[in-house]
Amino acid sequence: xxxxxxxxxxxxxxxxxxxxxxxxxxxxxxxxxxxxxxxxxxxxxxxxxxxxxxxxxxxxxxxxxxxxxxxxxxxxxxxxxxxxxxxxxxxxxxxxxxxxxxxxxxxxxxxxxxxxxxxxxxxxxxxxxxxxxxxxxxxxxxxxxxxxxxxxxxxxxxxxxxxxxxxxxxxxxxxxxxxxxxxxxxxxxxxxxxxxxxxxxxxxxxxxxxxxxxxxxxxxxxxxxxxxxxxxxxxxxxxxxxxxxxxxxxxxxxxxxxxxxxx
Numbered sequence: 001x002x003x004x005x006x007x008x009x010x011x012x013x014x015x016x017x018x019x020x021x022x023x024x025x026x027x028x029x030x031x032x033x034x035x036x037x038x039x040x041x042x043x044x045x046x047x048x049x050x051x052x053x054x055x056x057x058x059x060x061x062x063x064x065x066x067x068x069x070x071x072x073x074x075x076x077x078x079x080x081x082x083x084x085x086x087x088x089x090x091x092x093x094x095x096x097x098x099x100x101x102x103x104x105x106x107x108x109x110x111x112x113x114x115x116x117x118x119x120x121x122x123x124x125x126x127x128x129x130x131x132x133x134x135x136x137x138x139x140x141x142x143x144x145x146x147x148x149x150x151x152x153x154x155x156x157x158x159x160x161x162x163x164x165x166x167x168x169x170x171x172x173x174x175x176x177x178x179x180x181x182x183x184x185x186x187x188x189x190x191x192x193x194x195x196x197x198x199x200x201x202x203x204x205x206x207x208x209x210x211x212x213x214x215x216x217x218x219x220x221x222x223x224x225x226x227x228x229x230x231x232x233x234x235x236x237x238x239x240x241x242x243x244x245x246x247x248x249x250x251x252x253x254x255x256x257x258x259x260x261x262x263x
Contacts, residue, residue, distance in 0.1 A: 100125050
């Protein structure tokens with residue numbers, strides 16, 4: 001039996017609150033992080049991702065008390081990202097309870113950081129977040145953005161995927177900036193492209209609007225015209241934050257449609 005697909009709620013944190021925007025802007029308050037985390041754990045979340053979305057742009061470190069507080073509340077794995085730019089930053093977050101660290105901007109600025117994190121903590125702790133945007137400037141059709149999606153680096157997504165895998169990343173958190181918050185569905189083209197060019201697990205993010213979107217991104221395409229690779233996990237935020245459906249409802253729907261998930 002293939003590995004179970006994971007459903008992962010994402011909590012974007014700004015000024016101590018959960019927030020959600022569209023295309024990485026138009027930010028709105030969406031509640032208390034610990035309350036949300038407890039609710040998602042009870043609904044059957046496989047993991048939770050916490051992203052301090054303004055840490056890099058504000059050039060500050062992730063707030064360590066977040067990791068400490070969450071670790072006291074949760075008995076499922078959780079990842080923390082935002083403002084992690086060194087081995088010491090990662091050590092502080094991991095030693096305070098996080099299971100993984102997510103790195104984006106700092107890895108782009110210093111690709112060697114990926115190797116350093118792998119060497120010190122092991123591949124299983126290293127998540128590389130890739131914020132991708134459609135662009136005619138890249139051969140693949142997608143470029144990598146940094147600083148919370150505000151800076152287009154011009155780097156080709158596929159070239160970056162190959163490099164972080166070579167340097168020891170354990171997982172890729174792939175977000176479509178174009179789809180983020182739009183509820184128009186995950187970007188299956190982007191996700192399949194990345195999944196086809198790496199052996200690493202890929203978490204698809206950005207654009208979920210209806211329960212069928214989870215099935216679409218977690219199922220392989222069928223036939224010559226629809227052939228594509230599926231993500232290993234799906235991450236979503238607003239559809240869970242605003243109660244459009246629960247994680248348990250998503251998993252029940254996926255099971256009924258032949259997708260292997262943990263219940």
